[in-house]
Amino acid sequence: MSNDIIRISGLKKVYRVGDIDVPALRGVDLNVARGEFLSVVGPSGSGKSTLFHIVGGLTSPTSGTVIIDGQDMANLTDLDRTRLRRGKVGFIFQKYNLLPTLSAMDNILMARHFGGGNGQPLSEQFNDLLKLLGIHHRLHHKPRALSGGEQQRVAIARALVNRPAILLADEPTGNLDTENSDRVLSVLRDLNVKLGQTILMITHNPEAAAYGHRTVTMRDGRLK
Amino acid sequence: MINRLVIENLKHRRLRTTLSALSIGFQVTMILAVVGLSRGMLQDSQNRARGAGADIFVKPPAASAISLGGANMPEKMIPAFFIQQPHVVRAAGSLIQPIGGISTVTGVQFDDFAAMSGIRFIEGGKFRAKFDVVIDEYYAEQNKKKVGDSIRFLNTAWRVTGIIEAGKLARIIAPLATLQELTSNTGKISQVLLKLDNPKITPSVISALKNTPGLEGYSIYSVEEFVSMFSIDNVPGLKAFIYVIIGLSVVIGFLVVWLTMYTTVLERTREIGILKALGASPFDIINLLFRETLILALVGWAAGVGLSYAANAAINGLVRASLQSVIVYDWWPTVMAIAVFASLLGAAWPGLRAAKQDAIEALAYE
Numbered sequence: 001m002s003n004d005i006i007r008i009s010g011l012k013k014v015y016r017v018g019d020i021d022v023p024a025l026r027g028v029d030l031n032v033a034r035g036e037f038l039s040v041v042g043p044s045g046s047g048k049s050t051l052f053h054i055v056g057g058l059t060s061p062t063s064g065t066v067i068i069d070g071q072d073m074a075n076l077t078d079l080d081r082t083r084l085r086r087g088k089v090g091f092i093f094q095k096y097n098l099l100p101t102l103s104a105m106d107n108i109l110m111a112r113h114f115g116g117g118n119g120q121p122l123s124e125q126f127n128d129l130l131k132l133l134g135i136h137h138r139l140h141h142k143p144r145a146l147s148g149g150e151q152q153r154v155a156i157a158r159a160l161v162n163r164p165a166i167l168l169a170d171e172p173t174g175n176l177d178t179e180n181s182d183r184v185l186s187v188l189r190d191l192n193v194k195l196g197q198t199i200l201m202i203t204h205n206p207e208a209a210a211y212g213h214r215t216v217t218m219r220d221g222r223l224k
Numbered sequence: 225m226i227n228r229l230v231i232e233n234l235k236h237r238r239l240r241t242t243l244s245a246l247s248i249g250f251q252v253t254m255i256l257a258v259v260g261l262s263r264g265m266l267q268d269s270q271n272r273a274r275g276a277g278a279d280i281f282v283k284p285p286a287a288s289a290i291s292l293g294g295a296n297m298p299e300k301m302i303p304a305f306f307i308q309q310p311h312v313v314r315a316a317g318s319l320i321q322p323i324g325g326i327s328t329v330t331g332v333q334f335d336d337f338a339a340m341s342g343i344r345f346i347e348g349g350k351f352r353a354k355f356d357v358v359i360d361e362y363y364a365e366q367n368k369k370k371v372g373d374s375i376r377f378l379n380t381a382w383r384v385t386g387i388i389e390a391g392k393l394a395r396i397i398a399p400l401a402t403l404q405e406l407t408s409n410t411g412k413i414s415q416v417l418l419k420l421d422n423p424k425i426t427p428s429v430i431s432a433l434k435n436t437p438g439l440e441g442y443s444i445y446s447v448e449e450f451v452s453m454f455s456i457d458n459v460p461g462l463k464a465f466i467y468v469i470i471g472l473s474v475v476i477g478f479l480v481v482w483l484t485m486y487t488t489v490l491e492r493t494r495e496i497g498i499l500k501a502l503g504a505s506p507f508d509i510i511n512l513l514f515r516e517t518l519i520l521a522l523v524g525w526a527a528g529v530g531l532s533y534a535a536n537a538a539i540n541g542l543v544r545a546s547l548q549s550v551i552v553y554d555w556w557p558t559v560m561a562i563a564v565f566a567s568l569l570g571a572a573w574p575g576l577r578a579a580k581q582d583a584i585e586a587l588a589y590e
Contacts (some may be wrong), residue, residue: 009521010231053584056501056585058583059357059582059584059588073254078506082500082503082504083314083503085500085501085502085503086502086503087503091501091502093501093587095502097494097497097498097587098497098498099229099495099498099499100231100236101229101232101233101235101236102232106260107227110225110229110499110502111502111503112225113225113226114499114502114504114508115503118225131438135485158281158502162503173485207450
C-alpha cells in the first residue's frame with residue numbers, strides 16, 4: 001500500500017463564468033506522503049486555491065483523479081464531501097474565519113460537534129496541543145478580543161480537534177506580522193514533527209514555504 | 225453546540241432580534257385581541273341577558289336571537305296572554321333600538337323589569353319623566369356621566385336619573401312608551417322576558433308555550449339556550465373576520481421572518497461558509513436557521529401574550545361600555561402554532577438559499 005495520503009493525477013477544474021469556460025487547473029499531478037509538510041507556492045490565479053478547495057472537498061474536480069487517505073474524490077456526492085471535511089481534513093484560512101459570536105473554545109467545540117465528538121471531553125493530548133499553541137489561557141475570549149496571531153492559533157486548534165488526516169492551510173500567515181507569522185509557522189512545523197501531522201500549505205511567501213519539507217510551484221493551473 | 229451558536233447569534237444582533245420578536249408579538253397580539261374582543265363582547269351580552277333575571281325569552285317570528293333591534297311583537301300579549309300562563313309570575317317586554325354602531329337603548333316598563341332583574345342603583349333612581357334614562361356604571365364611567373347629566377341619542381336629549389350596576393340586560397334603559405313613540409313602534413316590543421315560579425320546570429313551560437295556538441313561529445328559549453346563541457358561530461361574519469385577521473397575521477409574520485432571515489443569511493454568508501468548511505451539512509445550516517426562527521417565534525409569542533394583557537387592560541379600562549375584552553387562554557396554543565408556522569414558513573426560503581450556498585463563494589464573501 002502506498003504511503004501517499006494525497007494522490008492526484010491529471011486533475012482539471014474548469015469554472016463556468018457566464019458563457020465562458022475558465023480553466024483553473026489544467027492537469028495537476030501531485031503525491032503527498034503521510035506526515036509530509038508540503039508548501040505550494042505560485043502567483044495569484046495560478047490555481048493554488050482551487051487545488052486547496054478540491055483536496056479539502058469544498059468543490060469537485062472536473063476531471064482527473066484525487067484520492068485522499070484512500071478515498072476517491074471523483075464520485076463523491078455533496079454529502080460525502082461534507083463527511084470528508086468532518087473527519088479527514090482540517091482547514092486554516094488566511095482570515096482565520098473564526099465564528100465571531102462564539103468564544104475560542106466554542107469555536108473549537110463547534111468543529112468537534114460536526115466531527116461527531118459532541119459532549120466528549122477534550123483529550124489530554126489536545127489540551128497539551130492548546131498549551132503548545134499558547135492559547136490555553138485565552139480560550140474563553142471571543143475572537144474580537146484576540147490578536148491576529150492568537151486567532152490563527154485558535155483556528156489551528158479548531159482544525160486539529162477532530163484529528164484530521166490532512167491539515168490544509170491557505171496563506172496562514174497572510175494577515176500576520178513577522179513575529180506572529182514565525183510563531184504560527186513554528187507551530188505548524190512542531191505539529192508536523194511531533195504529531196506527524198500531514199500539512200499542505202499554500203503561501204506566497206518563500207520564507208514561509210521554507211518551513212515545509214518540500215515546495216512545489218504552481219503556474220497557470222499546472223505544477224512546475 | 226448548535227443551540228449555543230443560535231443563542232449567541234441572537235444575542236449578538238440584539239436590536240434585530242428584539243424588533244423581529246416584537247413584530248411576531250404584535251401579530252400574536254392582533255389575533256388574541258380580536259378573539260378576546262369577540263368573546264368578551266359575546267360574554268358581556270350573555271351576562272347581561274342572564275342579569276335580566278328571566279327564565280324564558282320569547283322572540284317574535286323571523287327575529288334573530290341576537291339581533292340588535294326590531295319590534296314585531298304586540299305589547300298587549302303580555303297582559304292578555306303571557307302573565308296568565310301557568311307558573312309565570314312576572315312578564316316584562318322590552319324594545320331594543322340601535323343608536324349607532326353596536327350600541328343600543330332598551331325600553332322597558334321600569335317597575336316590571338326592576339322586579340324581574342333586581343336592579344340595584346349605585347346613584348339616583350328610576351326615571352320619572354318622559355325623556356329620563358337610566359344608565360349602567362360602565363356607560364357612566366366611559367362617558368363620564370352622572371345623575372342629572374344629559375345624554376343625546378335618537379335626536380333627543382335625555383336626562384340621566386340613575387346609574388345602575390352593570391349586567392342588567394342593557395347599558396341604557398329608557399321608558400318603553402317614549403322609545404316606542406320615537407321609533408314609530410307604538411304598542412310593539414322586541415321580546416318578552418318571563419320569570420317562572422320554579423326555574424326547574426322551564427322546559428315544560430317552554431314546551432307548553434310552543435304548543436299554544438298563535439305562537440307558531442315564535443322563538444322561545446330558556447335563558448341558557450338564549451345565551452348559548454351568543455357565540456362566534458352565530459354572529460354573521462365574525463368567524464370570517466377572525467380568519468381574515470389570522471390570515472393577515474400569518475402573512476405579516478411570514479414577511480417579517482422572511483426579511484429577517486434573508487438579511488441574516490446575507491450578513492452571515494461567510495459564517496455559513498465557515499460552518500460548511502467545518503463539516504456542516506445543508507441540513508445543519510437549515511437546522512441552525514430554523515432553531516433561531518423557532519426561538520424568535522416563541523419569544524415573540526410570549527411578548528404577544530404579554531401585550532395582549534396590556535390590550536385587554538386598555539380596552540376594559542378605557543371603553544368597557546362599548547367594548548369588552550377577555551384573555552383567551554385557550555387560544556394561546558393556537559397562536560403559538562400560528563406564530564411558529566408563519567415564522568418557519570418565512571425562514572424556509574432563506575434557509576434553503578443558505579443551505580445551497582456554495583462554500584467557496586461563501587468563504588470569499590466580504
